Amino acid sequence: MDIKRYMDAVGREARAASRSMARADTAAKNRALEAIAAAVLREADRLLEANALDVAGARSRDLEPALIDRLTLSEKGVAGMSEGLLQIASLPDPVGEISDMKFRPSGIQVGRMRVPLGVIGIIYEARPNVTADAAGLCLKSGNAAILRGGSEALHCNQAIAALVHEGLRLAGLPETAVQVISTTDRAAVGELVTMKDYVDVIVPRGGKGLIERISQEATIPVIKHLHGVCHVYIDDDADLDKALKIAVNAKTQRYGTCNTMETLLVASGVAERILPRLCAIYADKGVELRGDAAARQMVQGMKEATEDDWGTEYLAPILSIRVVRDLDEAMDHIDAYGSRHTDAIVTEDYSRARRFLREVDSSSVMVNASTRFADGFEYGLGAEIGISTDKIHARGPVGLEGLTSQKYIVLGDGQIRT
């Protein structure tokens, strides 16, 4: 198989389909989403069989258990996929939205209209639900999508693709609006991320390794989600009950997510009052604690945190703890070691809350709330295609709006420039 030629054909088809998708009306797009959601439920058995084939293949190649875990699709997973598509159908259509129409002294009226980006390339690992999610988000935002999932999930991805095509066909939309790459050859990715004429933006979804590799290789803009080294800073003027609840939730509600707290910073003025209580709860929950010298003086049995700990995304029941002098030292720490994902302050002090919000340069900055809220659903965006830790184009959870752009529109009545 000539990969270059294959990908070139995929790109050309996607570009052509993107024009129809940009013009597709809301009803047609929703009809497609609803048809795919129904087909996913109807064909649940077929999807589970395809997935079982993939899982067996992964087992026979002795792939790591975490990967097999992510790869495995349950009946509940299939139902979730279908619900996710219906949820996307229920979101308002961002395309064509007109805003800020203002009259100018010349007499023209100027504003903006939201438009799709065009063709979106999505590269992800062995999570079959991403195929349905990503297809749904691109479809609703009026884009064409080229999806390249992990080779381990090929059978299931192809089975989902068939249902997506069925839904597009039923709604009178081009099937080529969502193409799932059928080769597992890694060269296809190399082509995808450099086809400037056909692809407008690349969204990698997966571990840090995948994302760094794609960013290196891509000549097309990448909306990337790097790691989350998230902090909670408990200020001198924190309400200690809120601080306790938030610090426990931010670490222990789920360990493997990017918005989980990895480092707790505590102001020296309250550290002795809160750390022993808090660490007892962590110990109960089996969280391993690694502290600086001051923290270890206050809590028995804490390991020593090394320089490496401050920059590590554990994704596990491990927490590093540091006692800081004040807000400035906390913000300096976040600036030096954080990953600009999500950081929170717990305080009742108005001025410090305001400074933290303004000065911490992260995609989500919070006051008196758990970092675990950094998520498209919690923010009201609906599903998200990822969480951007970049500043260009989209920052934070990226939903439908992040997959669009705005053009200027001008309404006149014969105005000319003088």
Place this chain on the structure above:
Amino acid sequence: MDIKRYMDAVGREARAASRSMARADTAAKNRALEAIAAAVLREADRLLEANALDVAGARSRDLEPALIDRLTLSEKGVAGMSEGLLQIASLPDPVGEISDMKFRPSGIQVGRMRVPLGVIGIIYEARPNVTADAAGLCLKSGNAAILRGGSEALHCNQAIAALVHEGLRLAGLPETAVQVISTTDRAAVGELVTMKDYVDVIVPRGGKGLIERISQEATIPVIKHLHGVCHVYIDDDADLDKALKIAVNAKTQRYGTCNTMETLLVASGVAERILPRLCAIYADKGVELRGDAAARQMVQGMKEATEDDWGTEYLAPILSIRVVRDLDEAMDHIDAYGSRHTDAIVTEDYSRARRFLREVDSSSVMVNASTRFADGFEYGLGAEIGISTDKIHARGPVGLEGLTSQKYIVLGDGQIRT
């Protein structure tokens, strides 16, 4: 001189300065802009002398007259530079602007805060006024800037840089917030566009050649402004008086600008009624006309338009003219040959106006107005750093807002995720 080491130092300084700039208050930034504006007027003679040196150098190297023309600074040009800075000072500060704060069912309140991008690298040709404009826009939007102007303008750029530094100093802001590259070595550009750790976005300003070269080389996102092959389409239901005014203005108000019409499309139903009148006006103004077969049948003495004409940005008193069957043929032509910059329809038909606005994929789409309006000042953005023909991050005229991003902010009262 070790270019790599020099640029690395420039980048490091810029990154450090960007943190102070992000926190700088509006009053300090405006104080700096006003001080620079005053210094430019005070030192007008010194700037003109430095410019005379540059012009003499360019002449002695037999550079082309158009370049020398762009390079030459007049007294009026100096006054314009100063006014431009005062105008930027008068614009609202975009940084810290909070929008869309909404309560979610969980009880958290979520919205967005506008933040600077960080460090902006600007690469431009021999126009000394860009140095002041770009410095002013970056400063007001809270960014640090690294400016690399054409080597022909080095003396004048350095003289302007000294005044920018004076203004920053007076306002208590770091002088390194605006750095003008002092070497004319082309290798400095290669470094600038690949210093991912220090530079967040590159804005090239200049001819198509410069912009294509930079885009090829850059590994940092580029806000680019390619060429403008702009169209006016006169529909069957156009008000012919408006059509006449707009078509004349769009072509002849200025020939050398990117928003000037380069191709006129006329619906066959009205072509015979408007083309002879319109072409007589063009002929009077010395515009060379190149038409398709139908247009040449209606107007005497028109040259034949070749396939190449349809895709050419003349930047000159030349116009290509094509008679089209209807709106669809006009939009197909724009899609095939346009540069997605600015396109206008002249019509009194509601549905066709609406279709044109929605379906033409250009950074500015207009109804019954001259393409010459596509400009930051005319749109009310104030000065612009360029006109983006891309869809990622910024599209159309890029003012202060295009040099910023938005982070999410969350205000809570102890909320945790369940």
